[in-house]
Amino acid sequence: MTEPRWLDRDEERMWLAFLRMRRTLDVAIDGQLAEAGLSAADYDVLAPLSESDGQVLRVRDLAAGIGWDRSRIAHHLRRMEQRGLVARSGCRTDGRGTMVRLTEQGRAMITAAAPGHVATVRRVLLxxxxxxDLVRLTAIAERVVKVAGSAGTARTGGPT
Structure with missing residues (x-):
């Protein structure tokens, strides 16, 4: 068996700093969104819907875009639908597919949350x-996402 490539002091310092940064960013963003009545998961769903043509997307495309699997998107959409933030319907062009649409209430929630969200992202990161730094961090993030590959890609397993 091959010996692991252990982290050296500089690599470990970077890794631990990265983990702390990720956690503190999550806490800051989660707190701001909670004040607006949303979770980070809600925002993950509402943002692409609010930016899509007609504020509607096929569920499988939404899931793939945000990197969620079928089970997670289905459960979260059910909860959001119960809260009146989204509405699901059958796909007109494919009877097996499901569409999700932003409701008026969902639009109002993301419209109210977005200014605070962008202010938080600017304050704590940008x-x-x-x-x-912005150019380098963007390039690094894009490389890491590319290498991570399917770890961030939703596994839809069907037409949803």
Whole structure:
């Protein structure tokens, strides 16, 4: 068996700093969204819906776009539908598919939450970066996402 490539001191420092950064970003964003009556998962669903043509998407496309599997998207959409934030319906072009639409209440919730959300993202992350940092961090994030591959890709397993 091959010996693991253990982290050296600098790599470990970076990894631990990255983990702390990710957690503190999550806490800041979760707190701001909670004040607006939404969870981060709600925002993950509402944002692409609010930006889509007609504020409607096929469930499988929404899931793939946000990196969720079929089970997670189905359960979360059910909860959001019960709260009046989204509505689901059958797909007109494919009887096996499901469409999800942003409701007036969902639109009102994301419209109210978005200014605070972007202000939080700016305050805790973007305002801490100079233009070169922004370019480098974007390139790093895109490389990591590409290498991680299917770990961030929804497994739809069907037409939903």
């Amino acid at each position: 305002d801490q970066l100079d233009p070169d």
